[in-house]
Amino acid sequence: MKRDKLKEEHDIKKGFKMNPLSKKKRIIFSAVWGVIAILAISTAFFFKQKQQQEPAVASYDAVTIKKADDLIFNGSVAAQNVEEFYFDQTKGEVSDILVTNNQEISADTVVLVYQNETVQDQITEQQQTLDKLALAVNNAQENLDNTYTKKQNIRNSLNEALSxxxxxxxxxxxxxxxxxxxQAKMDQYKEAIYSQEEVISQAQQALDSANLDLSTSTQNMELAKNKITTNVAATTDGTAIVEPKGKTNASVPVIKILGKDTIIKALVSEYDYRHLATDQAVEIQLLNSNKKIAGTITEVSILPESTATEGTATAQSNVANYSFKVKPSENLQYGYSCQIYVPVNELRIPEKAILNEEDKQYVFVYSKGTVKKQPILSENRDGVFVVTEGLKEKDRIISNPSQDLKDGQEVMVN
Incomplete structure (x- = not known):
């Protein structure tokens, strides 16, 4: 009792006192909680029944239409125009190289000089022949002159006989x-004049022939003289690259002239060949600096650059590759490596997204919870289905439509 009294005094000092609930209050409190529990159970049951009564919304996969990724090709910068001078044995020996390595030159600059000693010996022989032909011409001329003199003498005798x-x-x-x-003399003189005319004609032919031989030999002589020393000139502006080994090795150019304008060379396989065309705009990225510049395709070869031998182990070895060239918007350093980005302006869709009905093609376009049955036109390009009409970039379509999917149907997409 004393302990209870002390506890009561302690509670009073703290400002409160716990009074036990009466029996009536406990009954009311239990009833309220019972009602709350019944309401919670009823609400849960109601929503469950409603969900069972409502049909489930179908779920599908959807893809967003976008343009195909750019094709990427590896390329290398080279001179657009390259002029090469190889050792030409017919011109003799290279006696002088008139340019230095990396020298900037202009068109018509003499870069090589040949000296041909063999031609010099031939000229000496030709000179002897030329002298003989000149003598033959003189003899033929004298012979012709003599025939004319004889004819004149006969004519003089004829005139004397006539007198x-x-x-x-x-x-x-x-x-x-x-x-x-x-009269008999005149007849003889007339016959002699007639015969002399024939002799004159033959003498004239001999002189013409001798003159022709002399003229031809003279021209050949002049040509040969020009071959003793031959100057070789560049036909384009550029930078000279000199290789001394080429002076005696015909497989190596003695001099290369690299034009100032540059081009990018690359290869495309037969699988991507159809995506390239001349005058097509591309983007060029330099690998050493990530710098990007514009470019234009200037040439696409119609013949394969290389084709692997049939029967090799890998399937890739049978792929044909074609060379193409790109003109950059600014000149680049020879030999730089780069990547060429070729845009592929195609809207590609999965084959299974296409529904074929009575020779027509459809897809289901998704927007704001429902789908629309959209007619399209598409082409099968090397196994890739490309939309040519009916869709635009950023459209979302159902990639796995079912046979019971309807136009205007509410769906969920993943």
Whole structure:
């Protein structure tokens, strides 16, 4: 009792006192909690029944339409124009190289000089032949002159006989005899003149032939003289690259002239060949600096650069590769490595997203919880289905539509 009294005094000092609940209050409190429990159970049951009555919303996979990724090719910077000078044995020996390595030159600059000793020996022989032909021409000319002189002498004799013939007295026996003799002479002189005309013609032909031989030999002589020393000039502006080994080795260029304009060379496989075309805009990224510049495809070869031998172990070895060239928007350093980004302007979709009905193609476009049955046109390009009509970039389509999916249906997408 004393302990209870002390506890009561302690509680009073703290400001409160715990009074036990009466029986009536405990009954009311239990009833309230019972009602709350019944309401909670009823609400849960109601929502469960409602969910069972409502149909479930179908769930599908969806993809967002976007353009295909750029094709990427490895390329190397080279001179757009390269002029190479190889050792030409027909010109003789390289006697002088007139440019130095890395020298900037302009078109028409003489870069090489040949000296041909063999031609010099030939010229000496040709000179002897030329002298003989000149003598033959002189002889033919003298012979022709002599034929004309002889013809003139015969004509003079003819004129003298004609004069005697005309002066003889045709009425006297002596005059008639003279006239007969002179007539016979005139006939002979006329025959001789006719024959001499033939001789003159032959002499003229001989002279013409001799002159032709002399002219031809003279021209050959001049050509040969030009071959003794041959100057070789560049036809383009650029930088000279000199390789002394090329002076005696015909497989190595003595001099290369690298044009100032540059080009990027690359290869494309047969699988991506259809995506490239001349005048197509591309982007170029330099590997040493990540710098990006614009470019344009200037050439795509129609013939394969290389084709592997049939029967090799790997399937890739049978792939044909084609060379193509890209003109950068600014000149780059020879030999730089780069990557060429070629845009592929295609909207690609999964084959299973396409529904074929009565020779028409459809897809289901998803937007705000429902789908729309959209007619499209697509092409199978090397196993890739490309939409040509009916869809645009950023459209979302159902990638795995079922046969019972309907236009306007509410769906969920993953």
């Amino acid at each position: 005697i013939f005309n002066n003889a007295d045709a009425d006297s026996m002596e005059g008639q005899t003279i006239r007969q003799e002179e």
